[in-house]
Amino acid sequence: MKQLRIVDTSVRVLYHSIFVLSLYFLFAGHNQPGGGFAGGLTAGAAISLRYIARGVGSVRRAFPVQPWTILGSGLLLSATVAIVPLLLGGAVLEHDDVTVELPLLGTVKATTALPFDIGVYLLVLGLTLMAFEAFGDEPEPDSDLAADGEAAS
Amino acid sequence: MNALVALPLALPLLGAAVSVVLGRWRPVQRLVTLAVLATSLVISVVLVVRVEREGIQVSQAGGWPAPFGISLVVDRLSAVMLVVSSAMLLAVALFAIGEREGEGRHVGFHPVYLVLAAGVAGSFVTGDLFNLFVCFEMMLVASYVLITLGGRPDQIRAGMTYVVISLVASIAFVTVLGLVYSATGTVNMADLSTRIPELDGALRTGFAVLLLGVFGIKAGLFPLFSWLPDSYPTAPGPVTAIFAGLLTKVGVYAIIRTQTLLIPEGSRPDVLILVVAGLTMVIGVLGAIAQDDMKRILSFHIVSQIGYMVFGLGLFTVAGLAGAVFFLANNIVLKTSLLLVAGIVDRFAGSCRLSETGGLVRRAPVVAVMFGLPALSLAGLPPFSGFVAKLGLVDAGVSSEAWAITAVSLAVSLFTTYSMTKIWAGVFWGERDRTPSRTAHTSDRFGAPPLMLIATGAVVAMSLAIALFAGPLWDLAERIGADLVDPSGYVEAVLGGDS
Amino acid sequence: MTVLLALAAAVLFATGTWLLLQRRLSRIIVGLGLLGHGANLVLITAGGRRGTPPLIGESEPSTFADPLPQAMALTALVITFGVTAFLLAMGFRSWQLTHDDEVEDDIEDRMIGRAGRPDDAVDDELAAQRAQAEEDAS
Known part of the structure; x- marks a missing residue:
């Protein structure tokens, strides 16, 4: 893929800032606009930018873990958070919160909705990565595609 | 506390997550799938007992009371559907593991299959119209992946039709949801049940017809069924079996639930439902006659049998609804077993075209028996369970004096028998006229690996058990019918008092 | 609005x-x-x-x-x-x-739509269409 210097440089700057923004959305989601889904999509946007600038290889290198592992652990986390209250005698998805005083950060209110949101975040992130994994490659010559089709069927 | 109510939905999702994370180890995936589905089956049986003893089980997700939160409700109908569906899902999972075609080659099979299980269970337990949509979608998205598993050209072609049609139905569902919400301000089904009667008469009937149309696409009602016989047969064997057994039936469940619970008496489009039922029966069975492929014949019969269930619903009497529910549960078992046998035939003979197979009664007698029993039952011959189901419907039709539809249903039975005879003569008797293009797996002693035979045998045994315990099961069906005719118990259980 | x-x-x-x-x-x-x-x-x-x-x-x-x-x-x-x-x-x-x-189109369906003609003709055409589909695939 041909690299464009302007795109490449802007992505270098933007990539990490967008990721930080996505984390902000994730943590702000409890009582402000945001949440795991919005955060995950923002992170997905960062990944798309990286893909546009430097191709699918760079996206693969950015995450040492396989996309479906990210997706699966996200789903696992969310499903566990949904089920745990049942074991404690509550209803599905019932949440609790705890307020703690932390040094430097001050008063922090943490809820059990947060792990659920983190799960959603990971799920969306994994899904985006999987999409690039599956369709991000440069179109290959025809013979390879046909061989691929044989192998998959 | 009704922790059990949420588990049939939550457990398979958790299992799917574990299955994705541990995707590298196929034996672990298999173990997870079987363990989750077996647990779901046990939970469903416990739920039936509880509902019988203590009444309707309700759980409010997140602890928010109805109608503000999401209600999960298990009444007799939901509990019975849960038992039948989880038993079928378990048997088909065993079959798929035995076959090792799609299941062995694709990492995604087990997680997606569990998501399908969660979607089916969710559709049965949800007490909320919007979550019915979400669970339907969960089930459908999983089915899109399963139907195209392998990516053969004919699968892609059939899959496109299937996905596009399903998506159009889903969009229509969202639109109807928007209209219902703007008229009533709620999507909780129990709450809707109290608010829809306050609406204008034309609006009520309008909603009834819209909901019938939306779910009619998913259930495969005339004239909205043409996608079904086109797409189902192209999927891998076990996938076709579970689709044929469950997916359209979830649509029928949704039709029964919405028409009885949401739409008050007097606004129900009963004549329309009966006309549609008759046409579905006739067109489905006539479509089957011309086919040359065992799976396609059976797929057209799915359509035809849907007509019977809707016929029972259209009467809106206790006996009619009891017949519809009995027929529905029984048909899930029969259709699953017949298409599992079709999967075995496809593998054993290399084809399931009538012209390319033959003589299986000598070469694989066990398979022939496992086809013969449910086929006779489907045709409605005594002493099988299909006879009980049809007798119940005909009896209900006669006592409601719906002569025309009852006569149609009896005539269609004859054609069903004809189709089953045709499959028997083409596949199990005679010689094949042509050699199939694919290679056959004739090396197995009884026609298939033991696990496939055990799974199919278990489903056939279940259909025989339905015949054996027809008395108590019919009583249960009548209690369900009574619940459906008078949904006040359902409404009270959801809205009154926090559980 | x-x-x-x-x-x-x-x-x-x-x-x-x-x-x-x-x-x-x-x-x-x-x-x-x-x-x-x-x-x-x-x-x-x-x-x-x-x-x-x-x-x-x-x-x-x-x-x-x-x-x-x-x-x-x-x-x-x-x-x-x-x-x-x-x-x-x-x-x-x-x-x-x-x-x-x-x-x-669904080939199978098209073929059944033409049923009623001599079986051999239908069979030949079906075989030809299938061969075509397989050729396209490979």
């Missing part, structure tokens, strides 16, 4: 339906996207008059917009998005296999 939304929904439904009736998968997918947006607009319109953001502490609860249709529309949007992505993947696969994204 509501009239405007209703008009927009109507236009989306109309164009979506027209695109859906085409034979190319790419157009069908765009059509489904438009239909999905139309349905979501209907859902949003179901929430009634507009109001302030329903965030506790930012404005009076009595002036809140109804948040439920928005939540439902978001969910529906996500689902439509996922399915559209899947359809695109399928179109890609179809293009890989046949270099075409036209939704084809």
Whole structure:
């Protein structure tokens, strides 16, 4: 893929800032606009930018873990958070919160909705990565595609 | 506390997550799938007992009371559907593991299959119209992946039709949801049940017809069924079996639930439902006659049998609804077993075209028996369970004096028998006229690996058990019918008092 | 405002339906996207008059917009998005296999439609069409 210097440089700057923004959305989601889904999509946007600038290889290198592992652990986390209250005698998805005083950060209110949101975040992130994994490659010559089709069927 | 109510939905999702994370180890995936589905089956049986003893089980997700939160409700109908569906899902999972075609080659099979299980269970337990949509979608998205598993050209072609049609139905569902919400301000089904009667008469009937149309696409009602016989047969064997057994039936469940619970008496489009039922029966069975492929014949019969269930619903009497529910549960078992046998035939003979197979009664007698029993039952011959189901419907039709539809249903039975005879003569008797293009797996002693035979045998045994315990099961069906005719118990259980 | 939304929904439904009736998968997918947006607009319109953001502490609860249709529309949007992505993947696969994204007829069905002619002729034609399909695939 041909690299464009302007795109490449802007992505270098933007990539990490967008990721930080996505984390902000994730943590702000409890009582402000945001949440795991919005955060995950923002992170997905960062990944798309990286893909546009430097191709699918760079996206693969950015995450040492396989996309479906990210997706699966996200789903696992969310499903566990949904089920745990049942074991404690509550209803599905019932949440609790705890307020703690932390040094430097001050008063922090943490809820059990947060792990659920983190799960959603990971799920969306994994899904985006999987999409690039599956369709991000440069179109290959025809013979390879046909061989691929044989192998998959 | 009704922790059990949420588990049939939550457990398979958790299992799917574990299955994705541990995707590298196929034996672990298999173990997870079987363990989750077996647990779901046990939970469903416990739920039936509880509902019988203590009444309707309700759980409010997140602890928010109805109608503000999401209600999960298990009444007799939901509990019975849960038992039948989880038993079928378990048997088909065993079959798929035995076959090792799609299941062995694709990492995604087990997680997606569990998501399908969660979607089916969710559709049965949800007490909320919007979550019915979400669970339907969960089930459908999983089915899109399963139907195209392998990516053969004919699968892609059939899959496109299937996905596009399903998506159009889903969009229509969202639109109807928007209209219902703007008229009533709620999507909780129990709450809707109290608010829809306050609406204008034309609006009520309008909603009834819209909901019938939306779910009619998913259930495969005339004239909205043409996608079904086109797409189902192209999927891998076990996938076709579970689709044929469950997916359209979830649509029928949704039709029964919405028409009885949401739409008050007097606004129900009963004549329309009966006309549609008759046409579905006739067109489905006539479509089957011309086919040359065992799976396609059976797929057209799915359509035809849907007509019977809707016929029972259209009467809106206790006996009619009891017949519809009995027929529905029984048909899930029969259709699953017949298409599992079709999967075995496809593998054993290399084809399931009538012209390319033959003589299986000598070469694989066990398979022939496992086809013969449910086929006779489907045709409605005594002493099988299909006879009980049809007798119940005909009896209900006669006592409601719906002569025309009852006569149609009896005539269609004859054609069903004809189709089953045709499959028997083409596949199990005679010689094949042509050699199939694919290679056959004739090396197995009884026609298939033991696990496939055990799974199919278990489903056939279940259909025989339905015949054996027809008395108590019919009583249960009548209690369900009574619940459906008078949904006040359902409404009270959801809205009154926090559980 | 509501009239405007209703008009927009109507236009989306109309164009979506027209695109859906085409034979190319790419157009069908765009059509489904438009239909999905139309349905979501209907859902949003179901929430009634507009109001302030329903965030506790930012404005009076009595002036809140109804948040439920928005939540439902978001969910529906996500689902439509996922399915559209899947359809695109399928179109890609179809293009890989046949270099075409036209939704084809069911060969089996076509053959049965021509039943009544001598069996041999039908068999030959079926075999030819299957050979063609396999050739396209490989």
